[in-house]
Amino acid sequence: xGRRSDHSRDELLSxxxxxxxxxxxxxxxxxxxxRRVSKEIGYSxxxxxxxxxxxxxxxxxxxxxxxxxxYAHIKGVxxxxxVESDFMALNKAYFDFLKxxxxxxxxxxxREGADGQPLPDWYLEKVALPFSVVQAALMPLFGAGEEEQxxxxxxxxxxxxxxxxVLGMENSLEAVGSRDAENMAEYLILNFLGxxxxx
Amino acid sequence: xGRRSDHSRDELLSxxxxxxxxxxxxxxxxxxxxRRVSKEIGYSxxxxxxxxxxxxxxxxxxxxxxxxxxYAHIKGVxxxxxVESDFMALNKAYFDFLKxxxxxxxxxxxREGADGQPLPDWYLEKVALPFSVVQAALMPLFGAGEEEQxxxxxxxxxxxxxxxxVLGMENSLEAVGSRDAENMAEYLILNFLGxxxxx
DNA sequence: ACCTGAACACCGTTCAAGT
DNA sequence: ACCTGAACACCGTTCAAGT
Numbered sequence: 001x002g003r004r005s006d007h008s009r010d011e012l013l014s015x016x017x018x019x020x021x022x023x024x025x026x027x028x029x030x031x032x033x034x035r036r037v038s039k040e041i042g043y044s045x046x047x048x049x050x051x052x053x054x055x056x057x058x059x060x061x062x063x064x065x066x067x068x069x070x071y072a073h074i075k076g077v078x079x080x081x082x083v084e085s086d087f088m089a090l091n092k093a094y095f096d097f098l099k100x101x102x103x104x105x106x107x108x109x110x111r112e113g114a115d116g117q118p119l120p121d122w123y124l125e126k127v128a129l130p131f132s133v134v135q136a137a138l139m140p141l142f143g144a145g146e147e148e149q150x151x152x153x154x155x156x157x158x159x160x161x162x163x164x165x166v167l168g169m170e171n172s173l174e175a176v177g178s179r180d181a182e183n184m185a186e187y188l189i190l191n192f193l194g195x196x197x198x199x
Numbered sequence: 200x201g202r203r204s205d206h207s208r209d210e211l212l213s214x215x216x217x218x219x220x221x222x223x224x225x226x227x228x229x230x231x232x233x234r235r236v237s238k239e240i241g242y243s244x245x246x247x248x249x250x251x252x253x254x255x256x257x258x259x260x261x262x263x264x265x266x267x268x269x270y271a272h273i274k275g276v277x278x279x280x281x282v283e284s285d286f287m288a289l290n291k292a293y294f295d296f297l298k299x300x301x302x303x304x305x306x307x308x309x310r311e312g313a314d315g316q317p318l319p320d321w322y323l324e325k326v327a328l329p330f331s332v333v334q335a336a337l338m339p340l341f342g343a344g345e346e347e348q349x350x351x352x353x354x355x356x357x358x359x360x361x362x363x364x365v366l367g368m369e370n371s372l373e374a375v376g377s378r379d380a381e382n383m384a385e386y387l388i389l390n391f392l393g394x395x396x397x398x
Numbered sequence: 399a400c401c402t403g404a405a406c407a408c409c410g411t412t413c414a415a416g417t
Numbered sequence: 418a419c420c421t422g423a424a425c426a427c428c429g430t431t432c433a434a435g436t
Contacts, residue, residue: 002417003419034410044421046412055410156363156383163362164355184355194397195390201436202400233429243402245431254429 009051015041016051020062021104028103032059060123066104067126073097074133083140087189090137091161095182098165106166134158141196157192161185208250214240215250219261220303227302231258259322265303266325272296273332285336286388290360294381297364305365333357340395356391360384 007015019040023032034048034055052058077093079086098105119127135147135154142150164185206214218239222231233247233254251257273292278285297304318326334346334353341349363384 002415002421004417005419009419033408035408045410046421047419049411050419152383152386156386159363159366159383160359160387161362163360163365164358166362166365167358184351184358187351187355188359188391191391191394192387193390194394195392198393198397201402201434203436204400208400232427234427244429245402246400248430249400 012041012043012047013051016048016058017061017065020058021065024059024062025101025104029059029106032062034058060120062104063108064123064126066101066108067130069101070094070097071126071129071133074130077133079137083137084190084193086137087193088186090134091182091185091189094161095165095185131155131158141193153196157189160188160192164188211240211242211246212250215247215257216260216264219257220264223258223261224300224303228258228305231261233257259319261303262307263322263325265300265307266329268300269293269296270325270328270332273329276332278336282336282339283389283392286392287385289333289336290381290384290388293360294364294384330354330357340392352395356388359387359391363387 016037019037020032023036023040032055035045037058038045038048048058052061074090074093074097077086077089079089131151131154134157135151138150138154138157139147142153164181167181215236218236219231222235222239231254234244236257237244237247247257251260273289273296276285276288276292278288330350330353333356334350337349337353337356338346341352363380366380
């Protein structure tokens with residue numbers, strides 16, 4: 001036994017997260033186990049617990065990577081004058097991302113505190129970033145100084161889109177009578193924007 | 200060992216589902232295990248597999264009970280002339296139900312086919328019932344013969360509300376900057392209805 | 399015909415023991 | 418200081434053996 005020093009702590013973290021990300025991408029979140037990751041990187045189980053608090057912590061870091069990738073993917077979406085078209089572009093970028101990462105997505109925003117623990121701050125900040133993109137796209141419908149209201153609208157709208165996306169990417173939208181989640185999301189967005197414009 | 204005939208098959212099903220429902224209500228879906236249920240009803244693990252295909256099947260039956268209860272809870276909500284107030288009442292009934300059954304709710308509409316299996320028909324029918332209530336409440340905004348379009352709108356809107364509810368009932372709406380899921384749902388509904396009226 | 403429980407192949411997590 | 422792997426207390430699922 002004993003130290004190996006084959007890898008620095010940072011390298012080990014990278015190795016473990018790469019392996020975990022791959023497992024989730026290929027086989028879904030349920031295939032992610034500490035033992036499996038340890039085997040994949042050629043270290044013992046104990047080492048995983050040296051790197052992460054527990055399995056929840058490990059999976060939180062995998063999700064954080066996905067949030068980073070999502071933010072990178074949507075923040076560059078070009079914007080024009082027309083709020084409606086901007087949102088359609090945003091919606092498309094969002095669904096493109098989900099389709100490219102169906103397993104990795106899934107339960108990103110879902111329950112974390114299986115143990116009732118609140119989510120750590122560094123994670124909450126990552127969750128907030130994609131919402132800030134939506135908020136920015138919504139600002140043309142709000143006056144200067146109404147950022148807070150726009151933020152509320154952004155969270156409302158995108159939680160709704162997320163609900164549709166989650167039910168759509170998993171198979172249960174069939175349960176609900178449609179397989180076209182992306183169209184439903186567009187319909188939700190357009191009517192929501194219509195309602196905002198109506199005032 | 201051998202048969203005991205203490206209970207008929209139907210009684211056994213009832214006992215098992217009652218026990219399972221209680222476990223989920225008190226400790227969440229993750230506490231539901233075949234061994235635990237068997238212990239609770241005083242039979243061996245094997246008997247659980249005599250009653251249900253597997254743990255997924257058991258949990259699907261628990262969720263089905265929850266859907267029955269939800270439908271019973273919202274189908275009697277009184278309706279007036281005003282679509283907006285009808286929907287506020289519906290929204291309140293929905294959230295009252297979720298608050299009363301936080302653990303039991305959770306992942307009702309979520310991923311079933313962990314194994315990739317499609318959901319069974321008897322379950323899909325139970326999922327559809329609550330949506331039919333929403334569709335009915337939406338009909339004043341649609342012409343006669345537009346049932347299908349109203350159905351699409353109902354699924355869109357309520358998937359959105361569900362998304363907000365799921366993120367709100369679990370703790371992750373804090374991740375999103377608000378703890379008032381019910382208000383967000385109302386805001387989503389009112390603007391969506393506003394958009395529909397705008398045509 | 400039903401019910402049991404040992405058996406198999408897994409888990410998450412800990413921690414004494416090694417280098 | 419790091420890494421190991423046996424140990425503990427669990428899992429889901431199966432199926433020969435009992436009544």
